[in-house]
Amino acid sequence: MRLALPRWTGTLALKAAAFITVMCCALAALLGILVHVSVTNQTVGQARDLALSRLADATEAYEAGDSLLPGAGVDPPGLPTSLRALAVAGHRGTMVADHEGRPTMWAAGPADGDRALAVVVDYSQQARTINALDRAILWSSALAIGATLLVGAFAVTRVTRRLHATARVARRISGGDLDARVDDPRTKDPTRPQDEVAAVAAALDSMAASLQGKLLSEQRFTADVAHELRTPLTGLHAAAELLPPGRPTELVRDRVAALRTLTEDLLEISRLDTGRERLDLDAVSLGALAERVVRASGTDTEVRVVRSVVVETDRRRLERVLGNLVANAHRHGRAPVSLTVDGPTVTVRDHGDGYPEYLVEHGPQRFRTEGGSKGHGLGLTIAVGQAEVLGAELRFRNAADGGAVAVLTLLGSPHP
Numbered sequence: 001m002r003l004a005l006p007r008w009t010g011t012l013a014l015k016a017a018a019f020i021t022v023m024c025c026a027l028a029a030l031l032g033i034l035v036h037v038s039v040t041n042q043t044v045g046q047a048r049d050l051a052l053s054r055l056a057d058a059t060e061a062y063e064a065g066d067s068l069l070p071g072a073g074v075d076p077p078g079l080p081t082s083l084r085a086l087a088v089a090g091h092r093g094t095m096v097a098d099h100e101g102r103p104t105m106w107a108a109g110p111a112d113g114d115r116a117l118a119v120v121v122d123y124s125q126q127a128r129t130i131n132a133l134d135r136a137i138l139w140s141s142a143l144a145i146g147a148t149l150l151v152g153a154f155a156v157t158r159v160t161r162r163l164h165a166t167a168r169v170a171r172r173i174s175g176g177d178l179d180a181r182v183d184d185p186r187t188k189d190p191t192r193p194q195d196e197v198a199a200v201a202a203a204l205d206s207m208a209a210s211l212q213g214k215l216l217s218e219q220r221f222t223a224d225v226a227h228e229l230r231t232p233l234t235g236l237h238a239a240a241e242l243l244p245p246g247r248p249t250e251l252v253r254d255r256v257a258a259l260r261t262l263t264e265d266l267l268e269i270s271r272l273d274t275g276r277e278r279l280d281l282d283a284v285s286l287g288a289l290a291e292r293v294v295r296a297s298g299t300d301t302e303v304r305v306v307r308s309v310v311v312e313t314d315r316r317r318l319e320r321v322l323g324n325l326v327a328n329a330h331r332h333g334r335a336p337v338s339l340t341v342d343g344p345t346v347t348v349r350d351h352g353d354g355y356p357e358y359l360v361e362h363g364p365q366r367f368r369t370e371g372g373s374k375g376h377g378l379g380l381t382i383a384v385g386q387a388e389v390l391g392a393e394l395r396f397r398n399a400a401d402g403g404a405v406a407v408l409t410l411l412g413s414p415h416p
Helices: 012-064 081-088 124-174 196-241 247-274 286-297 315-332 357-362 378-390
Strands: 072-074 093-099 102-110 116-122 281-285 301-307 310-314 337-342 345-349 393-398 404-409
Touching (some): 012 072, 012 124, 081 093, 081 102, 081 116, 124 196, 196 247, 281 286, 286 301, 286 337, 301 315, 310 378, 315 337, 315 378, 315 404, 357 393, 378 393
Parallel strands (some): 301 337
Antiparallel strands (some): 072 116, 102 116, 281 310
16 A cells, blocks of 8 residues: 655655755765764874873883873773783773773883783863864754755745746646747847746747647638638528429438538637637526427437526527537437436436547547547537536536436526
8 A cells, every 4th residue: 555645745846855955964964974084083193192102101211110100000990901901912002981081092001011001191172172073063064954955945946936837827728728828028038048947938838829820720711611601502502492302302402401500510619719709698497498408409308307496697508508418419329318407507418338538538529520420529519618608517428327428517606
């Protein structure tokens, strides 16, 4: 079982702070150890030289039969056992040990018999010097780490703030606001050097501008094609009405009607793409409107009104959304098809094979269908566009026991 970490542990600022802290601690520890070892070796070396010098003087006095200086003696009390054994074996040595509650530097050498001649040098001042040095290293390391963290946090915060701003603009662009930009081109200095974050922001702005240009070009093309098709289609429709009755005439009229529907759908999509649609608000009983839409569709759709509410919305657009959902359920699903009204939520369900995976994950895409089904993928695209104009939420999913489910939720304050 993996331990779930809080979301804030994944932030760049925290990772940068942890990295800076670890590196500062490692560097402070390395420098502290080097300084401590160097000063300690120097201090111990000086004390050792002094102790050996006094041992040499004491040995000379002892061999001459003179009295020993203070701090020197043969087998004095407190002499470390290991140092005495070294002296008895005929060698000279030094050792730091506590003597009478104080740090002491001992130096010992051989005397006559199995005895050791030793001198003692006070090591308290050197020990205090090393301890003070260690404390100074710790305090200076803590101050250096704190100052480095403050400077690093300031620098990283500036970077993360710019990254967050870039991410917000990217989300706005993905939400359809193609005018969003990270940098204002009117105030941007092109001669100023760019770091990596600025390069990412510039690339995002360039991508947004390119995407906006392509989408505007596509919208203009769709609108122009639809407008240009209306005139010849009107004439074609009039000519089809003049044909003599018969099966060929029915086929021609059917195809002309389908082409006119496609043209009207393209015109509606082009209007939705401009984002300039205006609502004609009116108080609407949702249950009654759903029943009217089903009757107008001429389909065998079961209407269930669990709880009807009065909503303030655009009647025509809402009818368009529900009509497209019902028509799509009958065209691409299988009976029984039901439409359920429960408060401000309307659910349309069929019992077919369900929506394709791409549609559930990313929403409908114009001119894309799967499984050899007829249609151009415009009905659900128009439903989503009109739902956005209404300020409603339209979600698509597949039922666990089979079938496609479209859920339209009218946001706002419905009236009971």
